[in-house]
Amino acid sequence: MSYADGSPVYLPQNLAPNEASPGWNNKADNAWQLTAATLVGMQSVPGLVILYGSMVKKKWAVNSAFMALYAFAAVLVCWVLWAHSMAFGDPLCPLMGKPHPMLSQHYLLNHLNFGSMPKSMPTADYVYFQFAFAAITVILLAGSLLGRMNFYAWMMFVPLWLTFSYTVGAFCIWGDGFLNRQDGIRTIDYAGGFVIHLSSGVAGFTAAYWVGPRLSHDRQNFPPNNIIHMLGGAGFLWLGWTGFNGGSPFVVSRIASLAILNTHLCTSTSLIVWVSLDMIFYRKSSVIGAVQGMITGLVCITPGAGVVDPWAAALMGAVSGSVPWYTMMILHRRSAFFQKVDDTLAVFHTHAVAGVLGGILSGLFAKPNLLRMFYFLDNYTGLLYGIINGKASQGLQQMLYQLAGVAFITVWNVVATSFICLLINRIVNLRMVEDELEVGDGAAHGEEAYALWGDGEKMPNPLRFRIPPRIPSICRRLP
Numbered sequence: 001m002s003y004a005d006g007s008p009v010y011l012p013q014n015l016a017p018n019e020a021s022p023g024w025n026n027k028a029d030n031a032w033q034l035t036a037a038t039l040v041g042m043q044s045v046p047g048l049v050i051l052y053g054s055m056v057k058k059k060w061a062v063n064s065a066f067m068a069l070y071a072f073a074a075v076l077v078c079w080v081l082w083a084h085s086m087a088f089g090d091p092l093c094p095l096m097g098k099p100h101p102m103l104s105q106h107y108l109l110n111h112l113n114f115g116s117m118p119k120s121m122p123t124a125d126y127v128y129f130q131f132a133f134a135a136i137t138v139i140l141l142a143g144s145l146l147g148r149m150n151f152y153a154w155m156m157f158v159p160l161w162l163t164f165s166y167t168v169g170a171f172c173i174w175g176d177g178f179l180n181r182q183d184g185i186r187t188i189d190y191a192g193g194f195v196i197h198l199s200s201g202v203a204g205f206t207a208a209y210w211v212g213p214r215l216s217h218d219r220q221n222f223p224p225n226n227i228i229h230m231l232g233g234a235g236f237l238w239l240g241w242t243g244f245n246g247g248s249p250f251v252v253s254r255i256a257s258l259a260i261l262n263t264h265l266c267t268s269t270s271l272i273v274w275v276s277l278d279m280i281f282y283r284k285s286s287v288i289g290a291v292q293g294m295i296t297g298l299v300c301i302t303p304g305a306g307v308v309d310p311w312a313a314a315l316m317g318a319v320s321g322s323v324p325w326y327t328m329m330i331l332h333r334r335s336a337f338f339q340k341v342d343d344t345l346a347v348f349h350t351h352a353v354a355g356v357l358g359g360i361l362s363g364l365f366a367k368p369n370l371l372r373m374f375y376f377l378d379n380y381t382g383l384l385y386g387i388i389n390g391k392a393s394q395g396l397q398q399m400l401y402q403l404a405g406v407a408f409i410t411v412w413n414v415v416a417t418s419f420i421c422l423l424i425n426r427i428v429n430l431r432m433v434e435d436e437l438e439v440g441d442g443a444a445h446g447e448e449a450y451a452l453w454g455d456g457e458k459m460p461n462p463l464r465f466r467i468p469p470r471i472p473s474i475c476r477r478l479p
Contacts, residue, residue, distance in 0.1 A: 024111050026120035028252050033125040036247025040132035043240035045072050048139050051233030053449065055288075055345065056146050057218060058225035059440030061449035064146045067154055068139045074158045075135040083134065083162050084127050087170035094178060095168050102127050112250070119250045129247060134166055137196045143345035144204030147214045147222070148437055151444055153430045157207070157420060165203060165416040169195045169409050179405055187405035188366055188382075188398070190259070190374070191248040193303025193358040194405045201352025202413040205343055210421035211430045213342035215437050222344075225449070227287055234291045238267060241298050245305040255374050259306035262313035263298065266305075269317025270297025277325050292328070292350055296320040299354035304362030306374055308382075312365035319361065324353045356406050363402035 017023040045068070053065030075083075082099035089097035102108065108124040119126070138158055145154070171177045173195050179187040189195055213219055224230050245259040274293025278286050300320030301313055308316070328349040332338040343349075366382030368389070379394070386395020421430060436443035 022111075024120055025122065026251075029119070029250070030121040030125060032252045032256075033121055033129060033247055033250060036243035037125065037129040037132050039240045039243025040129065040136065040247065041072075043237050043244065044132070044136045044139050045069060047233050047236030047240055048136070048143075049233070050229055051237060052143065052146060052345075054226040054229035054233060055224045057222050057440075058449060059442075060147045061225055062441040062447050063151065063444045064142075066445065067142045067146070067149075067151070070151075070155065071138045071142060071158050072135045074155070075138055075162055076131055078159045078162050079131040079134055080127065083167050084130060086163065086167040087134075088126075088130065088175045091171075091176050096171050097167075097175060121250070126250070129250075130170075133192060133196060133244075134162060134170075137166055137192075137200050138162060140197070140200035140347060140351060141204040141207065143347040144208040144343045145211055146344040147218055148342075148431050149211050150429050150432050152428050153211075153424050156424050156427070160420045160424070161203065161417065164420065165413055166195075166199065168412055168416070169199050172408065173405060179401065179408065186375075186380075187359075187401045188307065188362050188371070188380075189303045189359065189405065190306050190362070191245045191302045193299065193355045193362065194409050197299045197302060197351040197355035198359070198406065198409045199413050201348045201350070201355060202410050203417040205341060205348040205352065206414050206417040207421055208343050209341045210418065210425070214344070215434070218437070219342055224288065230291065231287070234294060238264075238294055238298065241267070241302075244298075245302060249306060249374060253373070255306040255370065258310075258370070262305045262308060262310055263301050265310055266301035266313040266317035266320065267294055267297035269314050270294065270300065270321035273318050273321025274325050277322065277329075281329075289325075292346065293321050293325070295350045296324045296354040299351055300358035300361070303355070303358045304366060307367060307370040308362065308365045309367060309370075312361075316358065316361050316365070319357055320354050323357055324349045327353050352410075359402050359406055360399070363399045366398070 015027070017025075021027060049065045049068045052068050053061045056064045080102045082101065084102045085100045086092070086097045089100070092098040108127065109122050112119040112121055112123045112126050138161060141161070142154070173179045173187050173189050187194065214222070241263050242260050245263045246256045248259065249255045271290055271293040274296070275285050275290050278284065278289045297317050297320050300316050304316070305313075328346050332346070332349065362382070364383050366380065366385070368378075368381045368385055371380035371382075372378055381389065381391055381395050381398065383392075383395035383399050386392050386398070424430060431437075432444065441448050
């Protein structure tokens with residue numbers, strides 16, 4: 001290596017290129033990407049495992065946590081065998097890529113070359129990071145089905161939905177699909193507002209319709225079994241979002257730094273707005289409500305985290321803390337349609353509604369120079385800056401692409417999820433039988449979350465020996 005004038009550059013031994021770390025491998029980018037992928041993975045395991053296991057009724061704690069744990073493992077196996085290439089590989093058809101395994105050392109250790117610019121890390125980083133995204137999408141979807149889905153049906157649902165629903169959305173918006181045109185306007189989805197959150201919200205609601213509701217008394221009385229643990233799981237989810245949005249540029253850049261700040265600013269604003277509305281209308285601040293407000297803020301900022309200014313992120317937080325609050329707390333209770341479908345953890349409101357808001361607001365507030373730094377293209381602008389800079393038609397076109405992304409992800413997930421549920425139902429019941437629903441974890445897995453004395457655990461009878469007691473002489477009464 002040498003400077004422009006030809007003088008040599010002497011690097012410390014740990015920074016010098018070698019066979020394990022070629023010149024194209026930026027060790028800082030690589031280290032951050034592995035850290036970010038781990039943070040995203042921790043959102044699921046242990047984050048959502050703890051959150052789901054704590055947020056449901058005690059008799060469903062094991063089943064709910066296990067649904068998340070199983071999905072995380074199953075998605076990784078499917079991801080490296082065929083799903084990654086279907087989402088990010090060469091086109092098989094306009095909706096998906098060609099399936100093939102991602103197990104070749106030559107491919108995984110080679111230079112990552114995806115998107116507008118080559119990235120300075122091995123392809124293995126990209127495969128694992130995108131797996132963590134896919135896994136959390138399926139686990140978020142599970143939140144709509146807790147408390148009644150047959151676990152055998154869930155075991156089949158995970159690989160089928162990953163293959164025929166998630167990979168299609170990822171290919172069309174992030175891969176080589178029709179909503180990600182390299183030569184023109186594309187749908188802005190910085191880190192998955194459409195691909196992850198809108199799809200999980202819509203698919204979860206659709207699957208909940210086909211699976212059917214919980215038992216009526218469970219649906220009416222479904223208290224969390226451990227609110228403190230629920231907050232712990234929520235904490236993993238919140239701080240893990242640092243990797244979710246901070247890792248999406250695949251480079252240690254100014255965009256990554258801005259995305260992290262915007263993520264936490266939007267989330268904090270959303271939580272405060274949600275709690276404030278609870279206090280105004282119900283005269284009581286709800287911890288569960290605070291967690292829901294946190295989630296809607298995280299979801300809303302995701303499609304625009306690195307391409308909007310902090311003032312826009314705060315405004316997005318105010319919207320995400322109020323509009324989903326209204327749809328969940330007011331509209332849901334008044335709508336016969338929403339009442340008919342048993343969405344256990346209100347995933348439709350926290351992810352589908354917030355994801356749509358985030359996608360539309362990203363199209364409104366996206367800043368041209370930030371879009372250029374992220375996408376490396378000059379023809380991008382949000383509607384607001386398009387009007388300010390005299391490019392209103394370009395901004396309007398971008399908004400149309402945002403709406404096209406909403407429409408496509410919604411329709412595809414309704415159709416694909418319905419087909420998968422109907423197919424599985426011909427093989428095994430989607431819903432557990434009534435007797436098992438009464439019991440919960442004990443019937444589903446033969447295990448219970450808490451083995452406490454007096455709470456279902458039978459104490460063994462004491463051993464009795466037929467030997468008369470011998471009283472020490474010092475204790476006998478004198479005559």
